[in-house]
Amino acid sequence: MQTTVSSSKGQPKVVNRWLVIFGTILVQLGVGTFYAWSIFNTPILQMFDQLVIDVKTGNPAAVQPHLGSISLIFSIGALSLSLSTIFVGTLVKKFGVRKVTIAAGIVFGLATIIASRVNSADQLWLYYASVGVMLGAADGIAYMATLSNAIKWFPEKTGVISGISVAFYGLGSFIFKYIDSAILGNDLVKNLPYALIGWGVLSMLLIVGGAMLIHDAPDVASDNAVDDPTHHEFTTREMLRTPQAYLLFIALLTISLSVYLTGIAANLGTNLAGLDIVQATNIVALVAIANTVGRFVIGSLSDKFGRKPMFILSYVVTFIAVATLAFSSHLSVPVFYAAMMAVGFFFGGTITVYPTMAGDYFGLKNHSQNYSLIYQGFGFGSLAGAVILSLAGGNLSVVFNVYLVMLVISLLIWVFIKKPVYRK
Numbered sequence: 001m002q003t004t005v006s007s008s009k010g011q012p013k014v015v016n017r018w019l020v021i022f023g024t025i026l027v028q029l030g031v032g033t034f035y036a037w038s039i040f041n042t043p044i045l046q047m048f049d050q051l052v053i054d055v056k057t058g059n060p061a062a063v064q065p066h067l068g069s070i071s072l073i074f075s076i077g078a079l080s081l082s083l084s085t086i087f088v089g090t091l092v093k094k095f096g097v098r099k100v101t102i103a104a105g106i107v108f109g110l111a112t113i114i115a116s117r118v119n120s121a122d123q124l125w126l127y128y129a130s131v132g133v134m135l136g137a138a139d140g141i142a143y144m145a146t147l148s149n150a151i152k153w154f155p156e157k158t159g160v161i162s163g164i165s166v167a168f169y170g171l172g173s174f175i176f177k178y179i180d181s182a183i184l185g186n187d188l189v190k191n192l193p194y195a196l197i198g199w200g201v202l203s204m205l206l207i208v209g210g211a212m213l214i215h216d217a218p219d220v221a222s223d224n225a226v227d228d229p230t231h232h233e234f235t236t237r238e239m240l241r242t243p244q245a246y247l248l249f250i251a252l253l254t255i256s257l258s259v260y261l262t263g264i265a266a267n268l269g270t271n272l273a274g275l276d277i278v279q280a281t282n283i284v285a286l287v288a289i290a291n292t293v294g295r296f297v298i299g300s301l302s303d304k305f306g307r308k309p310m311f312i313l314s315y316v317v318t319f320i321a322v323a324t325l326a327f328s329s330h331l332s333v334p335v336f337y338a339a340m341m342a343v344g345f346f347f348g349g350t351i352t353v354y355p356t357m358a359g360d361y362f363g364l365k366n367h368s369q370n371y372s373l374i375y376q377g378f379g380f381g382s383l384a385g386a387v388i389l390s391l392a393g394g395n396l397s398v399v400f401n402v403y404l405v406m407l408v409i410s411l412l413i414w415v416f417i418k419k420p421v422y423r424k
Contacts, residue, residue, distance in 0.1 A: 015215045017153045021161065024150040025168045026210025027101055030203040031108070031139045032172025034081070037074045037131070038263075039180045040196070043188035044070050048121055050189060073127045075383060080136030082379020085144040089236075089369030097149045098211050104142035105207030111135035112200025116193040142207055143169065144375070148368035151355060152217035155364055158356040159307075163299020166352040170292045174285075176203075219365065232422035233363035239370050242420040244361055251311075251410040252354055252377030253384065257403045258318065258347035260385025261325075262287050265340050271396075272325060273336035283340055290341040291348035298349025299356075307357045311414045314346040319407045321346075326400035351378065361419055 048070075091100045111134040118126050147165050154161045176199060183195040232238075239245050261268070269275035269283045302310045321342040324335065331339070358371040385399055392398035 020153055020214050020217075021150055021164065023210040023213025024146045024165055026206050027105075027142055027146045027214070028165050028169040028210075029172040029175070030105065030206030030210065031142045032169040033176040033199060033203045034077065034135065034139045035170075035173035036176040036180055036199075037077070038071075039177055039184070040192070041070050043184060043192045043195070044073075044127070047118075047189045047192055048124075069124060073131050075386070076128055076132030077136030077139070078382050079379055080133050081140035081143070082376055082382075084137035084140035085368075085372035085375050088141055088144040088148070088372055089366065091141065092145050092149070092216070092368060097145050097216050098214050100145050101142050101211035101214065102208050104138040104145075105204045105211060107138040108135055108142070108207060109200045109204030111138065112196045112203075116196040116200075142211075144368055144372055146210075146214060147355060148371065149214065149217050151359060151367065152364050155359075157303055158359055158364075159299045159301075159303035159353060162355050163296050163352045166299070166348075166355075167292050167295035170288070170295060170348060172203075174288045174292065231363070233365040234361075234370065234420070234422065235366055236369045236373065238422065239362045239366075239420075240373070244417060244420045245370075245374060247413045247417055248354075248357065248361070248374050249377040251315075251413050252351075252374060253381035254403075254406040254410040255315070255318065255347055255350045256378045256381025257385050257399075257406070258343050259378075259382040260399070261322070261403075262291070262340070262344050262347070263385075268325065268340070269336060272328070273331045273333050275333065275336070279333065283337060286337060287340050287344035291344040294345035294348035295352040298346070299352040302353045302356065307353055307360060308414055308417075310353055311350065311357075312411065314350045315407055315411045315414060317342055318346050319404060319411065322400060322403055322407065326397065326404065 088100070095103075111130040114130040114134070115127055118124075147162070150161050150165050151158045179202070180195050180199055183198045184191050234242075265283050265287050266275075266280035269280045275283065298310050298314065321339040324331070324339045328335075354374070355367070355371055358374055359367050362370045385403075388399050388402055389396065
């Protein structure tokens with residue numbers, strides 16, 4: 001389907017909307033690869049173990065980083081990703097979605113090249129700065145800019161488009177786990193620089209190549225403006241005056257605790273269901289597949305049955321799944337698989353519908369600025385599990401209990417929340 005828009009020179013230009021979506025898919029695949037980062041933790045630990053040994057004396061020459069300091073690389077990146085989205089609206093308005101995305105793709109690639117140059121035990125900070133700050137920010141900017149733009153191109157089917165975009169974002173990490181592993185091979189330390197550069201260059205090509213197919217969406221209001229005469233295109237300042245903005249933030253923070261649970265799926269399987277190494281590996285793959293499928297399914301169903309029913313269903317099933325994990329001393333393998341896949345499926349579906357919900361409530365005109373603030377709930381929620389576990393002294397049951405309480409609160413939010421009414 002083609003749409004006529006104004007070019008940069010003010011002349012009308014015909015744009016194929018589905019070609020824009022194809023470009024968006026390529027970008028989402030590229031930026032989604034960041035979530036495969038955990039595959040580099042072991043090679044980095046082994047590298048530092050080699051670097052801290054003084055070859056002359058055989059004694060440690062520096063303090064060896066531990067897993068906590070290495071995993072902090074991704075945590076910094078996740079927070080940087082989330083915070084960077086706040087600036088997307090301003091950047092896109094000034095430079096356009098294509099230029100912003102291309103710049104983000106280049107920064108993504110440069111960050112991995114910088115990280116590949118680490119050759120000293122004292123250079124852990126370089127990982128924090130490159131992969132954590134630079135790559136994380138570039139990832140968030142490209143993700144939010146292209147997602148919001150894609151939704152604006154299809155205001156009549158925002159759920160489907162969001163589902164497609166976010167699903168390929170999830171597929172990026174799934175695919176690149178195998179690509180990164182293949183480059184690393186058996187000699188993890190020797191091949192680490194090549195794997196980092198290979199990952200960065202391939203992702204950069206996907207992001208920049210996809211961006212070349214993307215055009216800025218026409219400045220249109222959402223369908224709600226036609227269906228509901230009272231609909232208003234909220235500015236960010238107006239949105240922040242409504243309680244709905246903060247309620248959506250809380251509910252998103254809540255469901256984002258699923259990121260932590262799925263991230264330790266293999267560990268949970270070993271502790272709760274007695275899984276062996278092969279089974280633990282399988283559950284990680286199955287959860288990733290369930291997460292991706294959920295993005296397609298729930299996104300599409302939300303267009304047909306409404307956003308709120310999908311949210312209520314998602315939070316109810318997630319509560320049942322988490323309660324099953326929390327209150328069972330020993331789970332059968334099928335039950336554990338079902339519970340974890342349910343968590344992954346409905347988290348994927350929820351994170352897909354959230355952008356469209358923000359558009360329904362606050363309009364599409366200022367979608368990237370508005371949703372980027374609500375999206376901070378994802379960033380803080382993703383980190384909340386690790387923080388709670390640390391404060392609880394490693395007691396995982398505390399994480400489960402906090403999550404269950406928050407799910408109940410969020411479920412009440414979805415039952416009673418109503419579309420905001422604009423008041424001057």
